[in-house]
Amino acid sequence: MTAMPDVLPEIDTATTNEKPWRLIVWNDPVNLMNYVSYVFRSYFGFSKEKAEQLMLQVHHDGFCTVRSGSREAIESDVQAMHGYGLNATMTQGA
Amino acid sequence: MAKAFKYGAHGISGTLHSPERKILRELFNDVIVMLEERAEVHQLPEDIDPLYALTGMRPESMDLPEVSDPALARLLPDASDDAVVAAEHRRLTESDLITQKIGALREAAFLMENDKIVLQKPSAQRFAQALNDVRLVLSERLEIRNEDDAARVAEVLDAAEVQTPDEYLALVYNLVSWIQDTLMSALMDAEL
Numbered sequence: 001m002t003a004m005p006d007v008l009p010e011i012d013t014a015t016t017n018e019k020p021w022r023l024i025v026w027n028d029p030v031n032l033m034n035y036v037s038y039v040f041r042s043y044f045g046f047s048k049e050k051a052e053q054l055m056l057q058v059h060h061d062g063f064c065t066v067r068s069g070s071r072e073a074i075e076s077d078v079q080a081m082h083g084y085g086l087n088a089t090m091t092q093g094a
Numbered sequence: 095m096a097k098a099f100k101y102g103a104h105g106i107s108g109t110l111h112s113p114e115r116k117i118l119r120e121l122f123n124d125v126i127v128m129l130e131e132r133a134e135v136h137q138l139p140e141d142i143d144p145l146y147a148l149t150g151m152r153p154e155s156m157d158l159p160e161v162s163d164p165a166l167a168r169l170l171p172d173a174s175d176d177a178v179v180a181a182e183h184r185r186l187t188e189s190d191l192i193t194q195k196i197g198a199l200r201e202a203a204f205l206m207e208n209d210k211i212v213l214q215k216p217s218a219q220r221f222a223q224a225l226n227d228v229r230l231v232l233s234e235r236l237e238i239r240n241e242d243d244a245a246r247v248a249e250v251l252d253a254a255e256v257q258t259p260d261e262y263l264a265l266v267y268n269l270v271s272w273i274q275d276t277l278m279s280a281l282m283d284a285e286l
Contacts, residue, residue, distance in 0.1 A: 029244040030168075030233040032271065034278040035226060041285065042219065048285070078173045079187045083194050085226040089174050090183075 019093040021074040025054075026063045026087040033059060039084045040066070096269070098276035099211075099218075101283035107212045108276065115206040117266060118273075121228045122203040128166050128231070129192050129199075135159055136189050150189065157181045158188060165234035169195065169227055198224045218281055225274040232267045236260065 025036075033055055040051035044066070057064040066088075068074070074090045081088035099108035110118065135158060138146055146153055158181075161167045170191060173183035202224035205211055213221060238244050248271075250256065250264035 029238050029241050030229055031226065032275055032278060034282065035222065035274065038222075038278055038281055075173070075183060075187070078183065079191060082171060082173070082191055084223055085169070085230050087171055089172070090179065091174060091176070 018071070020068040021071050021090050021092050022068045023066045023074045023077045023081070024063050024089050024091060025058050025066050025081060026089070027058050027061075028087050031086060035084075036086065039081075039086060043080055043084070096273060099273070099280040100276075101280040105212050105214045106218045106277070106280045106284060107210065108273070108280075109210055110206070110273070111209060114269065115209075118228075118270070119203050119206040121232075121266070121270070122199045122206070122224060125169070125224075125227055125231055126196055126199045126203070128163070129169065129196050132161065132166060132170065133189070133192050133196075136192075152185045152189075154185070156185070158184050165231045168230040168234050195223075195227060199227065215281065215284055218277060218284075222274055222277050222281065225270055225277070229267060229270050229274065232263060232270065236263055236267060 036058065037048075037051045037055040040046050040054055041048060044051075046054070054064055054066060067077070069077075071090075071092075078088050078090050096111060096114050097109035099106055136152075138152070138156075142153070145151075152158070161170050170184075170188055172180040173187075174180040198220040201217070202221050205213075205221065211221075236243075236247055238247055247264045247267060250261050251268060253265060256262050256265055
């Protein structure tokens with residue numbers, strides 16, 4: 001057995017308990033409703049019902065939080081949404 | 095006149111006639127040129143650390159300039175309201191995004207060689223993406239900012255009544271929208 005040294009650096013709780021990031025998709029008058037719905041279905045693997053519900057939320061409320069997760073995951077979601085031409089942003093916390 | 099895209103035994107197929115294909119090919123190429131011009135600002139200086147040159151990564155100290163053309167900004171929007179997060183995201187991902195968009199647009203332009211277009215699911219998705227990028231650029235030129243603007247543009251349907259360049263642009267926008275709409279219906283049918 002080896003004794004652990006007392007000088008281990010303290011774990012930075014700010015990075016381990018980081019608040020999740022949210023992916024927000026914004027409404028715009030250009031993207032077709034069936035296109036947005038299809039993107040939600042094919043990219044996120046959502047059911048037809050869930051994809052349509054989220055699409056309608058974007059349409060009526062002006063935006064919708066599609067999902068939340070680690071910064072890396074949401075960053076790549078934003079990039080994918082921009083690839084499809086959807087207006088998406090990322091934000092941390094509530 | 096174009097024939098709507100439909101899902102069938104051989105995949106997703108539709109027909110576009112020569113004048114429509116000519117217009118679309120020009121639009122795809124116009125958007126490619128816009129994106130290629132933006133790609134030029136990504137060039138790293140020649141005296142940079144070879145590691146950056148090798149990986150294509152951009153050093154933290156070299157944020158990209160803002161996108162000044164509003165039509166280009168529709169294609170390459172900010173990733174966050176937070177300017178620091180948006181700048182970092184742009185620095186790390188914009189180059190890949192441009193490459194991906196140009197790829198889909200080139201493929202779409204190439205599809206305009208023949209009347210009859212037959213696509214499988216992945217190629218149909220990329221075609222839809224290219225059509226969408228063209229619509230985003232046209233929408234900026236047509237100043238479509240809200241649903242009322244969209245409704246105003248949607249009224250322009252009769253080529254015989256078109257008199258101004260803006261009306262012509264609206265007609266083209268509606269053609270591209272119609273093609274994308276039928277393509278999405280066919281893609282939805284392919285999911286069932």
